[in-house]
Amino acid sequence: MVKGLTGLSAFPLTPMNEADIDEAAYRGLIKRLATSGVDSICALGSTGSYPYLTREERARVISLTRESASDIPVLAGIGALRTKDVLLLAEDAQKLGVDGVLLAPVxxxxxxxxxxLGLFKAVDSMLSVPLIVYNNPRTTRFDFSNDLLAEISQLASVRSIKIPAVSLDFSVAQDRITQLRSVIAPDVSIGVSGDASAAIGLTAGCDAWYSVIGGLFPETALAITRAAQGSEPEEALKLSDQLHTLWTLFAQHGALRVVAAAAELLGFAQQNCLPLPLRSLSGEPRNVLQQVLQTLDLQ
Known part of the structure; x- marks a missing residue:
């Protein structure tokens, strides 16, 4: 399978305000990821607020990522409403040297x-880098069937499928992954998203974790990933269970808002680092998060 499409793929925030991207803060986040040794960095994922950025802003984010990522593979989201815009974004990403692109059907x-299917065929026809299929029905309202994923996985550029959170019931999660693996091309990796279920997904057969917390706390996410990859499922599950309070905040307020607030509280980003109308946590939820950060040893 393709390098960077297995193991831990970290999805960083894009700290910004209504005037511009906070380039200094973003560089700091990417250098932190590169130093930790994550398996890939995915700029402009959902955690990176890609739908809110202009084409020019997206290109700048990719450039900043490539400049600060050292030798870590760089992936980039290219989702947009219209196929012609997706193609332009894919062209930009390739020119800027990405190692793969991530596409959700926005x-x-x-x-x-x-x-x-037509969207993915159009993108596949002009790509020279791997394509990751992003199934995110909670956001896009489109849920890929296994039959559709099987057909898309045969496209030449498709090398990974990012699936939604799996069941916390191990046998159910394993059945889900086994069924999908039985119909897709054999050289296509399966990556789990939904951080609270990532340890289950990895131990049940996923090849990668496309991770929100990995973008801010890479060492914490790497510990879970390496335990699962190293045939230590009980340790991976134990480490994930220790983050239960964080997963609860994710479920209550959305992972993006929680991670943005954590970045602000820890000094990795300035206050109000999300594009309006999005806002990070405030009031009592922010106070709860601050207590969680003081309790958990997140690195």
């Missing part, structure tokens, strides 16, 4: 299977 109107 939509306002609910898309059909035929429309999504």
């Amino acid at each position: 939509s306002y109107q609910l898309l059909t299977d035929a429309e999504v």
Whole structure:
């Protein structure tokens, strides 16, 4: 399988305000990831607020990532409403030297299977780097069937599928992954998202963790990933269970808001680091998060 599409893929924030990207803060986050030794860095994922950025801002984020990532593979999100814009973003990303691109079928109107297949075929026809299929039905309202993923996985550039959170019931999660693996191309990796279920996903057969907390706390996420990869499932699950209070905040307020607030509280980003109308945690939830950060040893 392709380097960077297994193990821990860290999804950093894009700290910004309404005037510009906070380049200094962003460089700091990327250098932190590079130093930790994550398996890849995915700029402009959902945690990176890609739908809120202009084409020019996205290109700048990719450039900053590439400049600060050392030899860590760099992936970049290219999702947009219109196919022509996705193609332009894919072209920009390739020119800027990414090692792969991540694509979710972003939509306002609910898309059909035929429309999504057409999107991926159009992108595949002009790519020279690996393509990661991003199934994020909670956001896009489109849920890939196994049959559709099987067809898309045959496209030449498709090398990984990012699936939603798996069940916390190990046998259910394992069945889900086994069923998907049985229909997709054999050289396509399966990556789990939904951080609270990542340890389950990795121990149940996923090849990668596409991680929100990995973008801010890479060593913590790496410990879980390496335990699962090293045939220590009980240790991976134990380490994840220790973050239960953080997972609860994710479920209550959304992972992006929680991680943005954590970055602000820890000095990795300035206050109000999300693009409006998005806002990080405030009031009592922020106080709870501060207590959680003081209790947990997140690195």
